[in-house]
Amino acid sequence: xxxxxxxxxxxxxxxxxxxxxxxxxxxxxxxxxxxxxxxxxxxxxxxxxxxxxxxxxxxxxxxxxxxxxxxxxxxxxxxxxxxxxxxxxxxxxxxxxxxxxxxxxxxxx
Amino acid sequence: xxxxxxxxxxxxxxxxxxxxxxxxxxxxxxxxxxxxxxxxxxxxxxxxxxxxxxxxxxxxxxxxxxxxxxxxxxxxxxxxxxxxxxxxxxxxxxxxxxxxxxxxxxxxxxxx
Numbered sequence: 001x002x003x004x005x006x007x008x009x010x011x012x013x014x015x016x017x018x019x020x021x022x023x024x025x026x027x028x029x030x031x032x033x034x035x036x037x038x039x040x041x042x043x044x045x046x047x048x049x050x051x052x053x054x055x056x057x058x059x060x061x062x063x064x065x066x067x068x069x070x071x072x073x074x075x076x077x078x079x080x081x082x083x084x085x086x087x088x089x090x091x092x093x094x095x096x097x098x099x100x101x102x103x104x105x106x107x108x109x
Numbered sequence: 110x111x112x113x114x115x116x117x118x119x120x121x122x123x124x125x126x127x128x129x130x131x132x133x134x135x136x137x138x139x140x141x142x143x144x145x146x147x148x149x150x151x152x153x154x155x156x157x158x159x160x161x162x163x164x165x166x167x168x169x170x171x172x173x174x175x176x177x178x179x180x181x182x183x184x185x186x187x188x189x190x191x192x193x194x195x196x197x198x199x200x201x202x203x204x205x206x207x208x209x210x211x212x213x214x215x216x217x218x219x220x221x
Contacts, residue, residue, distance in 0.1 A: 041214070042212035042213060044212070091208055095157070095203065095205055096157055097154075099151045101151035
């Protein structure tokens with residue numbers, strides 16, 4: 001089975017940096033995914049890590065440590081439009097993903 | 110069609126009724142998935158299909174069935190709806206070589 005933990009809520013100020021942590025315990029692993037989901041909308045893909053280290057994509061970066069079962073998503077230069085839920089998901093090696101409950105990020109002016 | 114479509118967008122259903130949620134993708138992805146999303150619980154996998162003609166059970170399959178007659182369509186059927194099946198349902202697809210899943214817009218289902 002899969003056990004994926006991430007904080008429920010985070011609040012940050014516009015222009016700031018926020019780091020969303022995700023820890024996981026899984027029976028199989030073929031990658032860690034981060035998705036963004038705005039209220040009332042579908043999740044959209046943000047990043048994918050399969051090897052240890054940092055992947056940077058514009059204002060968003062994602063880090064993975066497989067030995068620690070740990071990942072984080074870093075959001076820099078926060079904008080109001082970044083207010084959303086961020087979902088951590090682990091691939092189980094059989095094309096399936098297990099999702100954490102999501103972290104709701106609120107960006108304040 | 111571009112991406113994944115789902116129908117209906119929303120539905121109110123009486124308990125005990127049969128309901129089929131439709132999902133169609135035009136990306137020729139071999140894998141498709143059905144999730145339900147409930148507040149505080151995140152996305153939970155109901156059923157999946159790695160390729161046309163095959164299906165598998167996810168984390169919460171009871172009360173649901175699926176079929177995969179072709180690559181593009183993956184309908185989800187509730188044989189006899191119950192109030193606990195009130196949820197937002199998302200269909201997704203992926204190319205097995207990529208892993209990334211693409212999601213449809215969702216169906217909001219209320220069972221009374």
